[in-house]
Amino acid sequence: MTYLIKPKLHHPGLPANARGFTRRDYEGKISTLCAGCGHDSISAAIIQACWEMDIEPHRVAKLSGIGCSSKTPDYFLGNSHGFNTVHGRMPSVLTGANLANRSLLYLGVSGDGDSASIGLGQFAHLMRRGVNMVYMLENNGVYGLTKGQFSATADKGSASKKGLANADSPIDTVSLALLMGATFVARSFSGDKGQLVPIIKAAIGHTGAAFIDVVSPCVAFNNHSGSTKSYDYVRAHNEAVNRVDFIQSQDEITADYAPGASVDVPQHDGTVIRLRKAHPEYDPTDKVAAMNYIQQHQALGEVVTGLLYLDSDASDLHRNLNTVQAPLNSLTERELCPGPAMLDKINASLR
């Protein structure tokens, strides 16, 4: 379907958000991925989240690595600047972009090959640095674009489409992100838009490194029985610890829940993340307990989803580096160049 140009026409009754944009204004080029690919659902969730949050599309920078998932930034937010970088290196490029202009919203899209194999180092170091961004890992356990090799997130013992069993231990990107210092860690499922959209919104609202691992089945190469990343398997084993409501202003808080059934976590910018608890004992602000819980339940074959960890008092790279509020790319000679008189002084000190 790639030869089709997406029609600009849309239904005149499409609702507009506070910025006057319809959902169509957040779309991109038509997807070239396989019909039924989980990644397309994630693109749709990103579009929905940005539209609901009244984000100006051109104030988003979307960056990716290489692979099926990394192609998707072309399929949403068509008026945003995008950068399809090199394999596994989106984190460093995004870090540099973020340093150059802190006023944009940074969305990094990656896959399990991109983030857990070739780019494992950059993934880890980005979390350590706390780059203010949303990191979406579209996780299907397989190399789709090269036709079906195991990726590093494939579970031990799970089978490839050709029937081979995976002998290597899987890398759990959620646990790794927690260990490395990510301040917002979530896991969701491309087949559960109701869970995913609010998580994306909450991640966008978070200041710091927000990581979302989205299990996103590959319909072409990893959707068979024996796979632990298939639609059927994830639906059967999805263990959501909570549901997220992202509340942008205080006065919108209307719904009432039974005491103890929900918890409101206020954010720096005045927004509130409301967590409706599915597992009453799960506390997403306790990192050690979260890691423990995730490990225990994954050992049982469950796919633990929800907002798994949140540090609502997180710092970010700019704060750590104490950079000026103005974007660095907007500074001029006046702010940057110490000038000839100072150079004379420097020369004098070198004699």
Added chain:
Amino acid sequence: MKPIAAVNDFVVKFANVNGSGSASANELFAKAILRMGVPVSPRNIFPSNIQGLPTWYEVRVSEEGWVGRRGGVDLLVAMNPQTWDSDLKELETGGYLFYDNSKPLPRSKFRDDIIVIGIPLTELCNATYDDPRQRQLFKNIIYIGALSILLEIDEDAIAQLIAEQYKGKEKLLTPNLNALKMGRDYAREHLMHPLGIKVRRSNNVGDKIFVDGNSAAALGCVYGGATVCAWYPITPSSSLAEAFQRYCGKYRVDPDTGENRYAIVQAEDEIAAVGVVVGAGWNGARAFTATSGPGVSLMTEFLGLAYFAEIPITIINVQRGGPSTGMPTRTQQADLLACAYASHGDTKHILLFPEDPYECFEHAAAALDLADRLQTPVFVMTDLDIGMNQRLSAPFKWDASRTYDRGKVMTHDMLDAGKDFGRYLDVDGDGIPFRTYPGTHPTKGGYFTRGTTKNARATYSEAGPDYLYNMQRLLQKFDSAKRLVPQPILRKAAKPARCGVIYYGSTSPAMAEAIGELDHLGLYVDTLRVQAFPFSDAVTDFIADHEEVFVVEQNRDGQLRTLIVNELGIDPARVVPVLHYDGTPITARFITHEIAEIMHAMHVDTLKPGKVA
């Protein structure tokens, strides 16, 4: 045996153990001579190690101002028993050996054709200091004191330098001055002085500054407007990023808020370092990384991306000896080919060749402009010899009216005014397209950047004509670069010359001196100092104008020569390699000898009056 006699023209070599605190004492020695108005050029020769291995500090004193390495040693300060034998061999006949005679050495350890000066440094220290670290540190100052008597170096010059160093730390000042005095007193009372070699106050330093190339390049990045620096520690480039940090701390902090107008990231590796720089360059900030050969090897994938996606980045390559880990603490010019053609596919990159710290400053600032103007990676190809040694060079200059050339950036207003934007569209015939910074305009000027093939409007396209359009345009852009980069510098010989010499970078000081020596031999050569790749037409013309052209460089394979042959279509027989690559800086003696030998074999002699060539 006649002792060497020379005023303001000799070489002193200090042989030390690294980690013993000798570096700052030796620097004190060099600077004291500078303060007497006599040019010096010191060189650190150090191991890839922190403590315990041999290290040398070679100071060339030259009234005439030659700053290249001369070769040979006139005074050896032998403080390292490990290297005693080989150090002694380097000493010229009639030279001076200065050593610690606290423990007696067998006669066989000395040479008959040198003058031996013993001083019981260890004994003096042990008698004065209890603390072992003090014994070690002050030993260095004591020998500087003794040398100052032997060479007639002004006590005031040294004392003032010590005072400047310990300003505000008076506790340290007095003991240092005492140690200096102890050395001077001992030498005055017990040693024959002065030696045949000595320093006499002069006035030949002028307004020159004494600085290392890495600091100079870092300052060039500050002046040139770099706001993002990402790097990974690697010898010999680490001190460049550290100097940038230091200068930014002084000159780039908002005085009102205390916030930084810069961001520095020490990355997890060179791949991430250049990735950060690519991201920042893409987003409109001036960004650079400093590295050395092994780092460039790791960066090559990103360099291809920056070339093909047309992203401005600056890479300062402080070259060291290769290949592989090679000689991490020795100098070479051996990364030219790796940088010029870095990455897979058809790629070409711009290289600048600074000759000294002054040009490290100039070229670093110029590289940031060129990268923005040409939207491509620009390498500043310095090396360990320039980068890590303090060198006398012209003072830095900055024109108050100078502005940054941000290149072709389409603004919000230009887009609103209806200006046509095609990210990879050649609108001016120079191969350079317009770009927009991300976030510029709500509906116009957005585009998708990728390392894959695309059409002139940045839409993915595998169509042959679209690919060819961009690849041809990139060549056109590279051609445009020829006129924008620093141009070659031609020097004509005093008499018409049939031979020419092409050289670049840190070879300059040795070459400058060799020209004089060749003149003395009646061998006249024109010279062309190349400052950048791609080559301007002046390089082709220079080769055409000479029968034989020597290309002098510090690598095994004649890498600049290869670029000349390859890019200018020059017959390889017309360019003769003169190569020095043992890791030590090239010397005038070497160049003179090599060129003289070939020219004599060619029977290129001075034209006799009345004879026709």
